[in-house]
Amino acid sequence: MCLAIPARVVQVEEGLGLVDVGGVVREASFMLLPDVQIGDYVLLHAGYALQRVDEAEAEETLRLLAEMAEAGRAEA
């Protein structure tokens, strides 16, 4: 039940707006995350944006995972 999905903000107006979830556009409330900008990725849960996805942290995690992938290919 605690599923939250990454969604891209496409419209913001007075705490409400639209987000794009893999091509599907749906309404979202930004009451819990008021300072969103168009283009931000947010975690969407039950119609509310809970948090902004931190791009730099995502890149850092992916860099570590890429090192693991190198090791994985060497094992294969």
Added chain:
Amino acid sequence: MVRYVREFHDAAAARGLAAAIERITSRSVNLMEVCGTHTVAIFRHGISQLLPPPLSMLSGPGCPVCVTTNADIDKAIALAEQPKVTLATFGDMMKVPGSYQSLQQVKADGSEVRVVYSPRDAVCMAGDNPQRPVIFFAVGFETTAPTIAAALLEAEGLGLKNFYLISVHKLIPPAMRALLEAREVRIDGFICPGHVSVIIGSEPYQFIPQQYGVPCVITGFEPLDVLQGIDMLVRQIADGRAEVEIQYRRGVRPEGNPLARELVSRVFEESDADWRGLGCIPGSGLKLRPEYKRFDAEEAFAINPPPTKEHKGCLCGDILRGVKTPPECPLFGGTCTPERPVGPCMVSSEGTCAGWYQYGSR
């Protein structure tokens, strides 16, 4: 696949992580995931098959649907059966059997029970039908509670007089303490719930390493997140460390979402709560503050639910504590299936029994 999802599904990285986990794991290790979304991810991606035999994954109580007691479901049913009301809830709650019936059966018998995607939908329903009381059966952990608080504040702002809540919210850290205190299973590390932590941050778990010496890693939900979370846990265990670490850094800040918590505490206060399988856990629930009592469905409607009863032979309680696995339940796969569920762990899409049934084993 959506950005920030597909990148975390790379097979070579999964093999690399699995190999690293195997190298580090030298003794028997029990890791518990307390979140149902993790339980599903572990099943769906076959993560257990990638793990070395000394490492066991235990499923904890982490599905809000599963831990809701029969008494609370009976209460929601009694409210749904009031004349001229609408009861709204999340879809997962519909099929969960209470003592005698489920909300789905009550709906089939003529009560107005509506499934919503967001608590805002229930507020809109109340706004569109000012003469008809709309009762939201609010189930969820820390992830969901802020959305309910926000919806309630919106209803208040709109001046709605016909919007009500049944709050059966539950809080995760007190349940983790209850599991550790019970000492029924050995837990060497916790995969902490990523989206609960988006709200609460890392601080509320600090007592786990500090008082119980058990490592915690706040983990995301894609397959590489889960594997990396397991890798971080076995590294802590191998190094003799016990800390709260964050694997899911793209979503979880150490401070969580303070505004979301502020809205929750404006509307709710902590209370003791009954959990299926775990009993009453002090400070593990959220009830409406006195100044918001007029939104409390139980205050507004006089209901008299029948005495509760438990389903004979159902082991959901033991399964939620990680003490038993579904195949050990005499009802599993026979009397109790996803089509005709007896217990909530078979109903919920995130239930441990539903996962075992669908995917065969861990």
